[in-house]
Amino acid sequence: MLLKKLKYPINLIILLVLISLSVGPTYAESIQISGDQLLVRSGPGTEFEPIGHVNQGETHPVVEHDGDWIAIEFAGQTGWINSQFVTTLKDQPASPEMTDQSDQQDYFHIPFEHVNVRAQPTTDSDLIGELPFNEKIELGDTYEDWIEVTWNDLTGFIPLWIVEANPFEQTVDQSIFKGKTIVIDPGHGGVDVGAISITDHYESHYALYTAEVLRDQLSQLGADVVMTREDDYYYALMPRATLANYVHADVFISLHYNSEPQYPTATGINSYYRNESEQLLAEYVHNQLIEYTGANDRGVEYGNYLVLRGLSRPGILLELGFISNQEEEKQIQSHAYQRKITQGIIEGLQQYFLTSKQK
Numbered sequence: 001m002l003l004k005k006l007k008y009p010i011n012l013i014i015l016l017v018l019i020s021l022s023v024g025p026t027y028a029e030s031i032q033i034s035g036d037q038l039l040v041r042s043g044p045g046t047e048f049e050p051i052g053h054v055n056q057g058e059t060h061p062v063v064e065h066d067g068d069w070i071a072i073e074f075a076g077q078t079g080w081i082n083s084q085f086v087t088t089l090k091d092q093p094a095s096p097e098m099t100d101q102s103d104q105q106d107y108f109h110i111p112f113e114h115v116n117v118r119a120q121p122t123t124d125s126d127l128i129g130e131l132p133f134n135e136k137i138e139l140g141d142t143y144e145d146w147i148e149v150t151w152n153d154l155t156g157f158i159p160l161w162i163v164e165a166n167p168f169e170q171t172v173d174q175s176i177f178k179g180k181t182i183v184i185d186p187g188h189g190g191v192d193v194g195a196i197s198i199t200d201h202y203e204s205h206y207a208l209y210t211a212e213v214l215r216d217q218l219s220q221l222g223a224d225v226v227m228t229r230e231d232d233y234y235y236a237l238m239p240r241a242t243l244a245n246y247v248h249a250d251v252f253i254s255l256h257y258n259s260e261p262q263y264p265t266a267t268g269i270n271s272y273y274r275n276e277s278e279q280l281l282a283e284y285v286h287n288q289l290i291e292y293t294g295a296n297d298r299g300v301e302y303g304n305y306l307v308l309r310g311l312s313r314p315g316i317l318l319e320l321g322f323i324s325n326q327e328e329e330k331q332i333q334s335h336a337y338q339r340k341i342t343q344g345i346i347e348g349l350q351q352y353f354l355t356s357k358q359k
């Protein structure tokens, strides 16, 4: 906890700009991008970190000016670009979507590399597509933790939090994650479904869902995320460790859910490490998981799991809750709870990275 750093100025400024925009955006001016693959930065200068790019021919509403820099509405936030690579469209009629304020708020740019679209607003419904980074989508109605989206001919559902603000704005130091290679291993997959829940859902599906949420959040923090499997297919255990060794993972995290059908009251989270050197990593992540989820603390233990045996990189295995317990499974199905899980993992990783940096 002592190691947490708060980052205020830039985030706060962006937040204030967003708040002022949400009151009622009126864009008097817009610009057209004349350079290709133009970097968009978090502030007005090359010293600010890139947050994405815009392409030749795109038009964007202007939020404000600062010297040679222009703030534009970008991917649901404010981004800065150098004015020498743009053409101002001040005196031209605004496009229809920009004149209609209600329409303006119903569009959104995808802030991550991959966002899965599902047929129904549930974690176990079919995947019907994937939204690329920065794609402009139309937002529809919300259904609890989900929101309906339309992109080209595709209409489906994505988790609601994706269109909300970054939950780590004030607790996670993004520079810690920049350049870190994190291998996420969703347990089981394909014919190996893992445990089967009390409502006949598969551990392999839940593990993949948690992995996707974790991947998107870590990517947003600047980490290089590698998934051992991206979909519901079988992948043997040893190659998962080999993959982590090959990419020189800073951390390997295997995600699982537990089941004890003969003890339906069993609940809680267990965390495992295989080498003594990984005990601290397991403890940091485990303690934050318990803090964020409020789950029953089943402790940190040595575990000689096959998937950890082939690792030459730091790795842990997490059993994130009991799908044999009706109440716990219900929580695991909720996106709000998934966010608590992934936030706990991320805060734990941050502590681990900060500590290993000091050594």
Ligand SMILES: [Zn+2]
Pocket: 187, 188, 194, 195, 203, 255, 256, 257
């Ligand atoms: Zn498992």
